[in-house]
Amino acid sequence: AKQYGHNHFQFYSADASARFQADIVLRSQFQQALDDEELELHYQPIYQLATGRIVGVEALMRWQLADGRNVSPAEFIPLAETTGQIIPASEWALDRACRDSKRLQEFGDLTVAVNVSALQFHRAEFLDYIMETLQRHDLSPRTIELELTESVLMDNTDYAIALLRKLRQTGLQIALDDFGTGFSGLSYLKQLPVTKLKIDQAFTQGIHSHESDEAITRGIIAMAKQLGITTVAEGIENAEQQQTLLELGAELGQGYYFARPMPFDQLVEFIKSANR
Numbered sequence: 255a256k257q258y259g260h261n262h263f264q265f266y267s268a269d270a271s272a273r274f275q276a277d278i279v280l281r282s283q284f285q286q287a288l289d290d291e292e293l294e295l296h297y298q299p300i301y302q303l304a305t306g307r308i309v310g311v312e313a314l315m316r317w318q319l320a321d322g323r324n325v326s327p328a329e330f331i332p333l334a335e336t337t338g339q340i341i342p343a344s345e346w347a348l349d350r351a352c353r354d355s356k357r358l359q360e361f362g363d364l365t366v367a368v369n370v371s372a373l374q375f376h377r378a379e380f381l382d383y384i385m386e387t388l389q390r391h392d393l394s395p396r397t398i399e400l401e402l403t404e405s406v407l408m409d410n411t412d413y414a415i416a417l418l419r420k421l422r423q424t425g426l427q428i429a430l431d432d433f434g435t436g437f438s439g440l441s442y443l444k445q446l447p448v449t450k451l452k453i454d455q456a457f458t459q460g461i462h463s464h465e466s467d468e469a470i471t472r473g474i475i476a477m478a479k480q481l482g483i484t485t486v487a488e489g490i491e492n493a494e495q496q497q498t499l500l501e502l503g504a505e506l507g508q509g510y511y512f513a514r515p516m517p518f519d520q521l522v523e524f525i526k527s528a529n530r
C-alpha cells in the first residue's frame with residue numbers, strides 16, 4: 255500500500271508539473287495574442303421568446319492559435335484571471351463591443367452584453383473606465399449590459415451592491431449570469447439592482463429529464479417576475495426546451511437552437527434577415 259501511495263503521488267506531481275508547463279506556454283501565447291490583437295469577439299443573438307425577435311447579443315471572446323486551433327474561453331479566461339491578463343483582454347473586448355454596438359444601432363434597440371470578470375469588477379477604476387470607453391464611442395450606457403456571476407458579487411457583498419447601484423445609476427444594464435449555480439440564497443437577490451437574470455444552461459438542459467430542474471427554473475422565473483427582473487434562459491438547444499421555457503414564463507432566450515455565436519459581420523447579415 256505504501257509503495258502504491260508513493261507511485262500515486264509521483265503520478266499526480268508529474269501531472270501537475272505538465273499542466274504548469276502548459277499554462278506557462280499558454281500564458282505567453284496569450285500575451286502574444288494580446289500584443290498582436292489576435293483576439294476576436296463573436297456574438298450570440300438573444301431572443302424574445304414570445305415573438306422570436308432578436309433583442310440583443312452576448313459578446314464572447316474567441317482566441318485562435320497560429321496553427322488554427324481554437325482555445326476555449328473556459329480554458330483561457332480562468333488562466334488570464336490568475337495572471338492579470340484578463341484586464342487588458344477585457345479592456346480590448348469592451349472597446350470592441352462598444353464599437354460594434356454603435357454599428358448595430360441602425361438595426362434597432364439592441365443590447366450588447368459583455369462578460370465581466372471578478373478581477374475587473376473589483377478594480378477601483380472599473381466604473382470610470384467603462385464611462386470613458388462609452389464616451390469615446392459616443393454611446394449611451396443603456397445599450398451595454400454587464401454580465402456578472404454570483405461569485406463575482408459574493409467576494410465583497412457590500413462593496414458589490416454599492417458599485418452595482420452606481421453602475422445602474424448611469425443607465426448601464428446588469429445581468430446576473432449563470433443564475434442558480436451559485437450559493438447565494440434567493441433572498442439576497444432583492445438587494446441587488448440587476449435588470450436581468452440569466453438562468454444557467456444546466457437548468458435549461460435538464461428541464462425535461464429532471465423534475466428538480468423544472469421546479470427550480472419555475473421558481474426562479476416566478477421570483478424574478480415578483481422583483482420586476484427579466485429572465486433569460488441560456489443554452490436552449492431544441493424546440494421543446496424553448497416551448498417549455500416560454501410556458502414557464504421566461505421572457506428571453508439564447509442557445510444553439512436559435513443561433514451560435516458568430517463573427518460581427520455575419521451577425522449583421524443575420525440580424526438583417528431575422529428582424530425584418
Ligand code: C2E
Pocket residue numbers: 298313314315326327328331344347369370371431432455488489490491508509510511515
Ligand atoms: P457564459 O458567459 O455562461 O457564456 C455562455 C456560453 O455558453 C458560451 O460559451 C456560449 O458559446 C455557450 N452556449 C451558448 N448557447 C449554447 C447552447 O445552446 N448549448 C451549449 N452547450 N452552449 C451554449 P463560450 O463562448 O465557450 O464561453 C464560456 C465562458 O467563458 C462564458 O460563459 C464566460 O464565463 C467566459 N467568457 C467568454 N467570453 C468572455 C469575455 O469576454 N470575458 C469574460 N470575463 N469571460 C468570458
Ligand code: CA
Pocket residue numbers: 312369401431
Ligand atoms: Ca455570460
Ligand code: CA
Pocket residue numbers: 431432452454455488
Ligand atoms: Ca451564462
Ligand code: CA
Pocket residue numbers: 432
Ligand atoms: Ca458559464
